[in-house]
Amino acid sequence: MTAVLQAQDLGKRYGRRWALTDCTLDIPAGHVVGLVGPNGAGKTTLLNLASGQIAPTSGSITVLGGRPPASPAQLATVGYVAQDTPTYAGLSIADHLKLGARLNPGWDDALARERISRLGLDPARRAGKLSGGQRAQLALTLGIAKRPELLILDEPVAALDPLARREFLQGLMEAAAEHELSVVLSSHLVSDLERVCDYLIVLVDSRVRLSGEVDHLLATHHRLTGPRRDPDRLPADQQVISASHTDRQTTLIIRTDTPIHDPAWTVSQLGLEDLVLAYMSQPAAAGRRPALEVQR
């Protein structure tokens, strides 16, 4: 399977601050990739690097086999819906579609018009007069009708109300399925991504903490509950992600590829949200450990 995005020791520094460090990723094509992390974790930086908006300080990144900053051929294969879904306030929807048609050789005008009419938007309306949800839909339409192989969306639903969120993500999923798009979208809310993603990257403090297919991640992480004990005495193949203790009881979230046989533990399944939160709330000291990669 070809890689849609490969990064090797990728890093980006602004002044003295590293916005992204030691980022090594290999995302296969055909996935809807969720990029989660708290605000300021480096999500936008990673996506900007992937779309070629900025150049890396260290390491390298390859998107669809090409290096992002940015020949027209490379630009044509990657669609990017930037944070806050910017549009030209003074231009009408029809103008935006014309802009897309003029600036993209692969533009699918029928698709764009069909999407706009399905959304019930008046093409003569100015983008400045649209609601946040409608504006996001317009930006998404521009991204899709460009007919890219990879569509990147940076916090596309952050400013939307729950209903608009669902409509937006639904539209995105339909388009991804219909046009066999690979999609990377970021959010600081796991609940947004849970419904749509089959691949997950967790970014905390400008480092990749976790990346892998959602099914596989869920299958290899467990919550263990049992009498209080020291997590250091677990078997070597069980890696502790988080531990909490009361006087009598210990709750662990662990990662392991092998079954758990210890009868003292009650083993329960972990939801995606709990899994991500466990990684996000890991103490900074744990972050020194090399980033985890799912072996496949």
Added chain:
Amino acid sequence: MMWLTWRQFRAGAAMMSAALAVLALILALTGPGLADDYSTGIAACATQSGGCSNFVQQFRHDNQGFFLGLTAVVLLLPAVVGLFWGAPLIARELEAGTHRLVWNQTITRTRWLAVKLGLTGLAAVTAAGLASLAVTWWSSPIDKAAAFEFPRPGPVLFDARGIVPIGYSAFAFALGVTVGMLVRRTLPAMAITLAVFVAVQIAMPLVVRPHLLPPTRSTLEITDSNLDGISAPRDGGPIRAVLQTPELPGAWVLSSRGVDASGQTVREILLSSSGACAPPRQGRPEDGLTACFAEMKQLGYRQQVTYQPASRFWPFQWYETGIYTALALGLAGFCFWWIRRRLS
């Protein structure tokens, strides 16, 4: 990209075209009449005894308001272009975030900038060129009449005639774009552009233009044309003569000073109260001040003048247009470098 640039620019272009059309219409209606008045007036006064100085003064006075207004229009146009076309060109995109929309279409940002700079910049220099052409044509009779007050190579008229407004406009536009790109916000970019442009426009005639070509120096005898006045105190002290800037037709006088026989600068010329310059006991002397001038000459007093003659108007126009165009191109080059390397 041409389409998008035009779509974003068309309101500004329409406004500028309308303003220029109104200007052209007014000038076309009044210009021929003005030129006629001047040529018939000059023809009539040439045969009169008093010469043309009265007519020229009257003519200048009658048309002064409109003349200065038009000159101001051409002086301001480059600033307007820099402020309202240059500064917002990139800053508005960066401010609204729309650069992230347009840079992710299938177009490199270098090409995006090239088309925006090229089209809008072309409009900027065209507008300035047309306005200057029309105003230069319209004002040519008044320029002749006002040659002493406003010498053509001097600070005011030079900047609003001929081809330099094209250079100014290109520079102001490129300056606005560059500042907008660096500051990333429209309003501060406009303010900074205005401040820098005004500073450059003031510095140019004060500091640079006088030295574009080495100024001509000449030494003049003291005559009616450069003597401001003579005063003789009642109590019989020495007589004082004060000099003024001489009238050199159309020349831009940079400095003038009186010097004595040893070459020292003198602020006023002191003369003996018993010599030729002493006031006559009754009435005016018949030969005017001829004897007095002769005495000053004999004592070695004269006036040294440094000036740029009127004939240097066009060489200066070419030099200055070249300087401003080079500055504009340098700024544009910087913009391309910045948008590729530094901007995200």
